[in-house]
Amino acid sequence: xxxxxxxxxxxxxxxxxxxxxxxxxxxxxxxxxxxxxxxxxxxxxxxxxxxxxxxxxxxxxxxxxxxxxxxxxxxxxxxxxxxxxxxxxxxxxxxxxxxxxxxxxxxxxxxxxxxxxxxxxxxxxxxxxxxxxxxxxxx
Amino acid sequence: xxxxxxxxxxxxxxxxxxxxxxxxxxxxxxxxxxxxxxxxxxxxxxxxxxxxxxxxxxxxxxxxxxxxxxxxxxxxxxx
Numbered sequence: 509x510x511x512x513x514x515x516x517x518x519x520x521x522x523x524x525x526x527x528x529x530x531x532x533x534x535x536x537x538x539x540x541x542x543x544x545x546x547x548x549x550x551x552x553x554x555x556x557x558x559x560x561x562x563x564x565x566x567x568x569x570x571x572x573x574x575x576x577x578x579x580x581x582x583x584x585x586x587x588x589x590x591x592x593x594x595x596x597x598x599x600x601x602x603x604x605x606x607x608x609x610x611x612x613x614x615x616x617x618x619x620x621x622x623x624x625x626x627x628x629x630x631x632x633x634x635x636x637x638x639x640x641x642x643x644x645x646x647x
Numbered sequence: 648x649x650x651x652x653x654x655x656x657x658x659x660x661x662x663x664x665x666x667x668x669x670x671x672x673x674x675x676x677x678x679x680x681x682x683x684x685x686x687x688x689x690x691x692x693x694x695x696x697x698x699x700x701x702x703x704x705x706x707x708x709x710x711x712x713x714x715x716x717x718x719x720x721x722x723x724x725x726x
Contacts, residue, residue, distance in 0.1 A: 560720070629725030642655045
């Protein structure tokens with residue numbers, strides 16, 4: 509299985525199709541998380557992401573391996589950005605490809621849900637009213 | 648032993664890393680957290696602090712050695 513794991517200052521979403529495409533795959537599913545301009549009715553100006561990089565990569569590898577055991581996948585991608593991100597910038601990209609669509613849809617959901625539970629990356633919100641706060645829940 | 652601090656724990660402790668922390672013979676993650684909380688009481692206000700030892704999540708009763716790298720993992724919020 510092709511496995512691409514990355515923590516990067518600049519998340520390039522344009523490579524996703526090429527990286528997930530596979531001669532045995534009829535379906536490719538990608539999820540991208542991006543910066544929203546508000547949260548709980550407060551205006552957000554930017555987000556900041558910090559990572560424990562070595563451990564985050566290890567956890568992302570484990571998640572990819574677990575997905576490969578549960579579904580028949582030909583390729584898996586997990587990428588997360590670090591640093592300051594502005595409104596509409598991409599923050600996380602996960603994806604999978606498989607022979608038929610069921611597996612890659614389900615795996616893709618699993619990848620993002622599990623990343624949000626386990627990977628040691630932290631998000632700080634910066635608000636228009638000058639507040640800044642480390643997020644403590646992961647909806 | 649080295650201890651790394653991330654997110655809010657780095658704000659509380661004021662630095663990314665404390666190196667050369669001496670380990671008692673029966674040091675565990677629990678006893679280390681107790682020591683750190685004595686020096687930095689605000690750490691006890693964090694709702695659920697996870698700990699990693701050498702980049703793997705670890706239970707509180709995990710025994711620690713001189714060469715270990717411990718990290719304080721406040722609630723994660725990636726993605």
